[in-house]
Amino acid sequence: MALKASELNVGDTYSECLVEDLKRTQLVQYAGASGDYNPLHTDEPFTKEIAGYPTVFAHGMLTMGMTGRMLTNYVGDGRLKTYGVRFTNQVWPGDTLNSTATVEDIGEEDGEPVVNLKVETTNQDGMVVVRGYASALVDS
Numbered sequence: 001m002a003l004k005a006s007e008l009n010v011g012d013t014y015s016e017c018l019v020e021d022l023k024r025t026q027l028v029q030y031a032g033a034s035g036d037y038n039p040l041h042t043d044e045p046f047t048k049e050i051a052g053y054p055t056v057f058a059h060g061m062l063t064m065g066m067t068g069r070m071l072t073n074y075v076g077d078g079r080l081k082t083y084g085v086r087f088t089n090q091v092w093p094g095d096t097l098n099s100t101a102t103v104e105d106i107g108e109e110d111g112e113p114v115v116n117l118k119v120e121t122t123n124q125d126g127m128v129v130v131r132g133y134a135s136a137l138v139d140s
Contacts, residue, residue, distance in 0.1 A: 002076050003138040005106050005113035014074040018066040018097040018121065022058060027093070030062045058091035063130050067121045070099040075136035081114065085132030089123070096124040101134065113138045 019026070027041050036059055039046040047053045064085050071080060091097065099121040106115050115138050121130040 002079070003074070003115065003136070005115065005138045005140055008103055008106050008115055008138065010103055010105065012103040013100050014070075015098060015100040016070040016073060018070060018099050020096045022091065022093055022095045022097070024056065024093045027056060027058055027062070030059055034059065034061065036061070053090075055092060057093075058095075060087040060130075063087070063091050063097065063121060064132075066097065067099045067119060067130050067132070070121075071101060071117070071119065071134050071136070074101055075115070075134075075138070079136045079138070081109070081135045081137060083119075083132070083134045085119065085130045087129070088131055089127050089129045091123065091129050095129075097121055097129065099130075106138075109135070113140055 031037050031042050040051055041056055041059050044056055047056045067085065068083060071083065101117045101119050104116045104118050108114060114135050117134045119132040119134055120128055122128050
């Protein structure tokens with residue numbers, strides 16, 4: 001069921017749990033799928049001893065992708081017009097991530113109804129790990 005501009009209000013929110021207890025296996029799977037084998041995401045000794053982090057951490061694009069899935073679950077497949085984020089904190093193995101889209105504006109673009117959204121993904125401690133924006137086509 002598609003979102004309808006006539007049923008949306010500024011301030012409306014949609015939230016989803018993206019992942020509970022992020023596993024290291026998911027980081028390795030993402031490295032394989034993306035081709036991004038940066039050792040910060042997969043090599044514990046390198047990450048600790050060379051880079052000085054407490055452990056490996058998730059690829060930013062993995063977190064962005066999971067957040068994007070929340071958006072398409074909300075607005076529907078093929079409806080996103082724009083989507084961008086800023087990575088604000090690392091995502092660690094064991095983290096649980098929740099994401100929220102908030103309606104900022106409902107308007108028109110090229111004669112079609114569009115919703116503009118603020119997007120935030122937080123970890124289990126409420127720390128923002130991704131902050132961004134999106135716009136999507138909606139029905140009248």
